[in-house]
Amino acid sequence: MRLSRAFLPTLKEIPAEAAIASHKLMLRAGMIRQTSAGIYAWLPLGLRVLKKVEQIVREEQDAAGAQEILMPTIQSADLWRQSGRYDDYGKEMLRIRDRHDREMLFGPTNEEMVTDIFKGYAKSYRDLPRNLYHIQWKFRDEVRPRFGVMRGREFLMKDAYSFDMDVEGATRSYRAMMLAYMRTFQRMGLRAVPMRADTGPIGGNLSHEFIILAPTGESTVFYDAAFEELKLSHADYSYEKPEDLENFFSQVTGLYAATDEMHDEAAWTQVSADRQREGKGIEVGHIFFFGTKYSEKMGLTVAGPDGQPVVPQMGSYGIGVSRLLGAIIEASHDEAGIIWPDAVAPFRCAILNLKPGDLATDALSEKLYAALGGDAVYDDRPDRAGVKFNDADLAGYPWQAIIGPRGAANEKIELKRRATGERAEVSLEEALHRIMAG
CATH class of the missing domain: 3.30.930.10 (Bira Bifunctional Protein; Domain 2)
Structure with missing residues (x-):
C-alpha cells in the first residue's frame, strides 16, 4: 500500500x-x-x-x-422462547419485528x-x-x-x-x-x-x-x-x-x-x-x-x-x-x-522514503517495496521525515526500513525494529531476510 x-x-x-x-x-x-x-x-x-x-x-x-x-445475525424469537431465554435475556437483546409482524432479534449469541x-x-x-x-x-x-x-x-x-x-x-x-x-x-x-x-x-x-x-x-x-x-x-x-x-x-x-x-x-x-x-x-x-x-x-x-x-x-x-x-x-x-506482534501486524514493514524525487532513494525504495509484495506499506508522501517517523511508530509496524539519499547511494537501508528501537544499516538482501524472518 x-x-x-x-x-x-x-x-x-x-x-x-x-x-x-x-x-x-x-x-x-x-x-x-x-x-x-x-x-x-x-x-x-x-x-x-x-x-x-x-x-x-x-x-x-x-x-x-x-x-x-x-x-444468520437475525434470529427468530420462537427459538429463544423454546429455550426460555427470550423474556429472560433483558434489554441487551435488540428485538425486531419484520413486515409480517413476526418477532425477530439481532443475535447476541x-x-x-x-x-x-x-x-x-x-x-x-x-x-x-x-x-x-x-x-x-x-x-x-x-x-x-x-x-x-x-x-x-x-x-x-x-x-x-x-x-x-x-x-x-x-x-x-x-x-x-x-x-x-x-x-x-x-x-x-x-x-x-x-x-x-x-x-x-x-x-x-x-x-x-x-x-x-x-x-x-x-x-x-x-x-x-x-x-x-x-x-x-x-x-x-x-x-x-x-x-x-x-x-x-x-x-x-x-x-x-x-x-x-x-x-x-x-x-x-x-x-x-x-x-x-x-x-x-x-x-x-x-x-x-x-x-x-x-x-x-x-x-x-x-x-x-x-x-x-x-x-x-x-x-x-x-x-x-x-x-x-x-x-x-x-x-x-x-x-x-502501537507495537504490533508480527503475526497480527497490518503490514510487516513500513518503507520510509525520506526524499521522494531523489533517483537513488526512489529506486531502492521501489525495489524493496516490490520484493516485500503485499506485506509492506510504502510512505512515498512528500512529508517531512519527522511526520513519517511519527506515523510509522503510531501505526506500530514491526519493522521500519528508512531510506535516504546517503544510504541509497551505497545501496544501504537503515532498519529499525519497532519493539526494541534497535537500528542497523544493512543491505537490501539483509533487510529482506530480517523482515521476513521476523
Whole structure:
C-alpha cells in the first residue's frame, strides 16, 4: 500500500471520548471510526489486523477438529422462547419485528440456533461428536458502551458449540478447545492465562475465562509464574490422543490462576513466593460446559447404541475477535503508539522514503517495496521525515526500513525494529531476510 493513495485518516489530537490506550490509538492511527455509540466502522488498516486475528482463530479451530459454518445475525424469537431465554435475556437483546409482524432479534449469541440446526441432522450416536463454529457479528445493547472495541455494542465473535454423547466425551471436547485457545493466543504473541470461572447453577469445574495480561486490564489477577514458560506446540500435545489432552489439562489446571472475584488466599499461599505473580488482565475468551441445558429444551435427541434416545452433552466456546485487537494494543504499546506482534501486524514493514524525487532513494525504495509484495506499506508522501517517523511508530509496524539519499547511494537501508528501537544499516538482501524472518 502506497500512503500517497491510502485511505488512512489519522488524527493528531486524542479524541475526548477515548479513555484507554487502545481506543485512543485505534482512532489516532485511522483504524476505526465511530458511527454511533458503541458501533464502529473498520477502516482499511484496522480491517487488515482484524482479518489476521480472525484467520489465526480459524486455523486453530480447524486444527482442533471444529468445522466452520455461518449462521444468520437475525434470529427468530420462537427459538429463544423454546429455550426460555427470550423474556429472560433483558434489554441487551435488540428485538425486531419484520413486515409480517413476526418477532425477530439481532443475535447476541447462538446456542438456540446451532442446536436447532444440529437437531435437523443428528439422528444417531454415529453422528457425534461434532463441534461447529462460526465467526459472526453480534449485537448486545450495552447501557454504557465504552473503551472502544473493548466494550462495544456490535462486535465480531467466534463462537463454537460441541455435541457429545456423554460427559466423558464432552470433557475431551472441552480440553481440546482449551488447548486450541492457548495456542491461538500464543500465536498472536500474547500471554493468556485460563482462569476458572463461575459455572452458575450447572456446577462443576468446567468453565474458564482467558485473561490477557495487560497493565491497563479491568481485572486484578493472580497466577503462577509457570504460565509464563508454557509452550504448546503441536508436537507436544495431539488433539487425537485423549491422554495428551488429559495431561495438558492436568498441567494447566494444576497451576494457580484466579481473578480477584475467584481468588482463594489459602490456595495462593501454597504457591511459592518466587512464583507468585499479580497483575491486571483483560478477558478475551470464555469456554463453558453446560451439559444438556439447551439440547434438552430444544428437543435434541439421538439414538444410542442400544436404540434408546440420548440427549447430547454440549459446550460453548467464545473468543472476542474484535475485542482482541484492543487487548493486544493494551498489552503492547508505548508513548509513541502501537507495537504490533508480527503475526497480527497490518503490514510487516513500513518503507520510509525520506526524499521522494531523489533517483537513488526512489529506486531502492521501489525495489524493496516490490520484493516485500503485499506485506509492506510504502510512505512515498512528500512529508517531512519527522511526520513519517511519527506515523510509522503510531501505526506500530514491526519493522521500519528508512531510506535516504546517503544510504541509497551505497545501496544501504537503515532498519529499525519497532519493539526494541534497535537500528542497523544493512543491505537490501539483509533487510529482506530480517523482515521476513521476523
